[in-house]
Amino acid sequence: MSVTTVNYPEEFKGFAISDPSEWSNPKLTSYIPKNFGPKDVDIEIECCGVCASELAVLKNKWSSGPLKSLSSTYGPKTQCVGHEVIGKVVKMGPDVTEFKLGQRVGLGAQAFSCQECSRCKADNDQYCEKYVGTYNGVYDDGYISQGGYASHVRANECCIFPIPDSLESHIIAPLQCGGLTVYSPLKRGIKDVLAEGIKPVVGIIGIGGLGHMAIMIAKALGADVVAISRSTSKKEDAIKMGADGFIATGSTEPWEKENYDKFHLLLNCASSATDLPLDRLLRTLQVNRPFISVGLPDIREKFEVSPFTFLQSGSVIGSSKLGSKAEAIELLELAAKHQFKPWVETIPISEAGVSEALTRLNDGDVRYRFTLTGFHEFFGTGK
Amino acid sequence: MSVTTVNYPEEFKGFAISDPSEWSNPKLTSYIPKNFGPKDVDIEIECCGVCASELAVLKNKWSSGPLKSLSSTYGPKTQCVGHEVIGKVVKMGPDVTEFKLGQRVGLGAQAFSCQECSRCKADNDQYCEKYVGTYNGVYDDGYISQGGYASHVRANECCIFPIPDSLESHIIAPLQCGGLTVYSPLKRGIKDVLAEGIKPVVGIIGIGGLGHMAIMIAKALGADVVAISRSTSKKEDAIKMGADGFIATGSTEPWEKENYDKFHLLLNCASSATDLPLDRLLRTLQVNRPFISVGLPDIREKFEVSPFTFLQSGSVIGSSKLGSKAEAIELLELAAKHQFKPWVETIPISEAGVSEALTRLNDGDVRYRFTLTGFHEFFGTGK
The missing domain is CATH 3.40.50.720 (NAD(P)-binding Rossmann-like Domain)
Incomplete structure (x- = not known):
């Protein structure tokens, strides 16, 4: 078994740090995903945009305490980032209604909202009090969410977007968080x-x-x-x-x-x-x-x-914080209609590739957005 | 001639300071008004509310330079405040169309707007770039505006409001600035x-x-x-x-x-x-x-x-800054319709009365608004 072969669905593989001083050198690691909920969807990742929030979280700049993953009740004590995910649905909980297996979907910076509060019901789900981010977020059961520089990612269907056929994955990956x-x-x-x-x-x-x-x-x-x-x-x-x-x-x-x-x-x-x-x-x-x-x-x-x-x-x-799911769907339809395209430089995923993307982003050396690609080749997925 | 007799229309009489350290002791003084413009209206004042902005201007707290009136090109080098004026029209320029002599009117914190810019035309005259405040404002010709703790005040008709008959002057004086x-x-x-x-x-x-x-x-x-x-x-x-x-x-x-x-x-x-x-x-x-x-x-x-x-x-x-003239008229109509009444304590105007009002306002000793009254008696006007 190759070092990158994924033991899915028990484990995901991704690039993670355990120390903010090592923010530019995430290491390939295996970890168990959060417990699978009835509305959860597993996405086998095809590519993932690189967002500046990654730098802030890996450097622990948006927190006044230690790295959040250190307090995880189960799952990894390391942190994998990435929240501009494009991939396909490979597993669905029994209560998932919006998607089908094999469908191409997107996931942004939010992995969970309650869908019951007045904010969720008014298409303001990004402001839900029970909001959980796609990475570095705390689930009710104490699992710290893990992001999309990875073979797979698990999220609630309420935060997953269908992708119009005419859009190219690596070009519109950055719309999932930054664009929204x-x-x-x-x-x-x-x-x-x-x-x-x-x-x-x-x-x-x-x-x-x-x-x-x-x-x-x-x-x-x-x-x-x-x-x-x-x-x-x-x-x-x-x-x-x-x-x-x-x-x-x-x-x-x-x-x-x-x-x-x-x-x-x-x-x-x-x-x-x-x-x-x-x-x-x-x-x-x-x-x-x-x-x-x-x-x-x-x-x-x-x-x-x-x-x-x-x-x-x-x-x-x-x-303003992110956007609602309804707005994400509108945005993707707008992109399909107007065919506007973020200026994307692709970097094949690997330890060196992730490090290059983060370092160059940190240096402002990007015109104007990176998408990490080649996930199928690297992880042996996509079959 | 009594000390308080006004040599109107050549001169107004009012209570003014020449030194911010004397903010609580404005002295009775005579001064020439600004040059009379074709849209100007003179109001013979019946009463005037006391607004917290008076304290800020008399103490020179809203400025980083010396007292503005010191730089006046003509008119007094002293500053008379007061911008919650109720009174009657006693003189009108040839281009005044909205008012008639003897009409009861109100004047708030604004004495001039251009009436030509896009903001004025969109009922945002309080945000007009040529805004001149009722006191401590600079007219184009260098006159520093003088306020309503006075026998009379001069202002452009675009900043003057008609007062519905059912409203009592001393009660609704505070609506002219604070209420608006x-x-x-x-x-x-x-x-x-x-x-x-x-x-x-x-x-x-x-x-x-x-x-x-x-x-x-x-x-x-x-x-x-x-x-x-x-x-x-x-x-x-x-x-x-x-x-x-x-x-x-x-x-x-x-x-x-x-x-x-x-x-x-x-x-x-x-x-x-x-x-x-x-x-x-x-x-x-x-x-x-x-x-x-x-x-x-x-x-x-x-x-x-x-x-x-x-x-x-x-x-x-x-x-938010003040309100538009359209909003002032709406507010006065709303007050007439709903008969809500600011909680007003009246103080007869005089040097002692003005000093008491300012000092007690500064001490927070007011429930909840002062109106200076008795202007006709004091200045020998209102005949």
Whole structure:
């Protein structure tokens, strides 16, 4: 038996760390999955996007305690990440109704919601109090969830999305988390404008993994899109992605005056909250419109804002978390209809491949998203 | 000629300071009004509410430079405050169309907007870039505006409101600024909920001058209202004002859990931003709902929020400024229809009266709003 052969369904194989200082070198490991529930689905993974949240969790930047997996009541004490999964259904619990064996599906950053609370019932399942993340999440029974840099992943069907046939797996893997994370606030943030028959004007701050998808998605939703970055280094790329305009906030131009009262929505896709010229940015919002952050910084980092900052236009600021399952399905249908494609560089999965992806992502050396591929070859699956 | 006799229309008389350290002792003074414009209206003042912003401006807390009136190009170098004016029209420019001589009118915190920009045209005149405040505001010609602790006040008709006959002047004076300041975010913040036929649930934080009017106004708008205060000392009052519930944030109860996912809107009427248990408060908001501040602190004070704080419910936070003229008229009609009445203590105007009002307001010794009255008697006007 080869070292990579998977003893499925008793065990999954994946790349995991046991020490945050080793964040860039996950090692191949075997582990038992969570106990199989009646609504659970096992996905045999074909490919998996690489999301910046992986860095934050592997480095333990979003926690003030030790690595969560160390407290697992059963299952591995190590942590495997990855939550932009495309694969096929290979096992279903008796209560699964939405899928069939062999179907191609996607899984994002959420693996469980209760489906019973008012939030779940109102298509706000990403804000369910019982939310469990696809990795580094705590199930009721104490199992710490394990992600998609792996042969298989187990999740509740309520968090799994059908994939339209016309979409290529490795290209749309990043939509499962990153794409959905920008789709939800974009859709919610301009819905009222579209309903009035007005073309929304949207500013996308930070042209990276999230921002580049946000440009495409905002365009597909019918907005005028302005890319906002510190320098002009990504201007050409942003225009290729579909941006109608570009603002370099580091320039000496009075850009906030030239763009006064312009935007219906500012979507902040930059990962740092403190580096932003927040006061100047808020001047570009129309009255009572929002600045929404999806890029999450270190847990100790803060926005510092004076109530006066908002006063010039009665603007608001906040954050948005992922998207609902309904929104994920809408997004995938939008991608199929508009055929927009995230700019993806593929890296075959292996210890070296995972390490390369994480290291280069950490260095900002990606234009604009990695997808780990070749899972079938590596794990001997896909047969 | 008595010391208080006014040489109108060449001069107004009012109570003004020339040094922020003397904030609690404005002195009777004469001054020339701004040059009379074609849309200007002179109001002979009957009474004037006392607003907490007076304290901030007299103490120069909302500025990082010296007292603004010192830089006036003409007119007084002293500052008279007051912007909850009720009085009658005694002079009108040739282009005034909305009013007639002798009509009872109100004036709030805004004395000028351009009426030409997209914001003015969309009933967002309070966010007009050319906004001039009723006092401490800078006109294009360099005159620093002078407020309503005075015999008369001059303002553009676009900022003046007709007063329904059934309302008593001294009772509804505080609606001109304070009432409007809470009405606008209340109305805007629950409009979508009402449109869906749902009864909005609104939390009013800080039961003082602004908060007590917010309770009444939110009730009149059709909301379920919960008063939120540090202790239970104002609970009985809040219930009398119409509150359906009460939360004491300083108590040891897990109030944020008991009120999880409850509010469509949190309106912060407390004047300090840093004292609030912001993280706990945001847990009580429903998904994607706002926390809006109308109480303005010292200009150096900040909200400190982590993007993570918002994540549990995708909430947003912001500030709201005054209200539009259209909203002021709606509010006065709402007051006439529902006959809600701010709790007002009257103090006859004089140097001693103004000093008492400011000092007691500064000490929090007011339940819940002062109106300065007796202007006609004091200034020998009203004939």
